Amino acid sequence: MKYPTNILMVIIMIFVFGCQPEAGEQITEKIIYEVGINNTDTKTDWWKNNLPGPARDNLVKWMMEGVKSGEIVACNEDGDPLSPEEAANIGRETVNMTFQRAEPPYDTFDTIVSSELDYRDITRIRFMEEWYYDTENKLISKKVTGMAPVIENYGPDGKLRGYEALFWVFDED
Secondary structure (H helix, E strand, C coil): CCCCHHHHHHHHHHHHHHCCCCCCEEEEEEEEEEEECCCCCCCCCCCCCCCCHHHHHHHHHHHHHHHHHCCCCCECCCCCECCHHHHHCCCEEEEEEEEECCCCCCCEEEEEEEEECCHHHEEEEEEEEEEEEECCCCEEEEEEEEEEEEEEEECCCCCEEEEEECCEEECCC
8 A cells, every 4th residue: 555645754754853852942042150170178078069080180181182282173252263373372371570689789680481271270161051941841951052161360469350261162063
C-alpha cells in the first residue's frame, strides 16, 4: 500500500520536529554574572566558590593558551575580536617607572618594569548566558554564550577596586 506523498511528509515532519526538546520561553537574552573558582576561605567547605584544582587549572590554561596561540578568538565584551598582538599580550604589562635611590644624594632613576599574569591570579569566571523556562516541565535551562577569566584589580593603595575581565570567549553559534 502506498501513502500519498502529503501524508508521508506530514508524518515525517511530526516525527522530526515533534520529538525535539523545546528550550521553552526565553527569560532573558543576556545575563552576566561571576562565579568564584578559587576558595581562599579555609573555614568553609572546599567546594564552595571553588573548582577543584586540576579542573580550575585546566580551564584557565585552556582559555589563556588558546587565546595567546590564536586557536581561540579573544573578544571585548561587545564581541569585537582583539588583534593577534593584543591577544598575545593579555596579562603582560611593561611600564616605565621613576624611583628614588635609598642613599644620599637620593637621585632619581628611571627603569622599565615588566610583569606577567600568573594563571593563579584568575580567581573568577564571568559568564554570559541565555536563560529559558520550560513551563510544561517547570525547568529552567541556561545556555552559556560567553565566558571571561577575571582577575582582582587593586589600586596603588593596595585596596581592591573591583574585578576585571581579561577578555571574552564567545560561543561560535
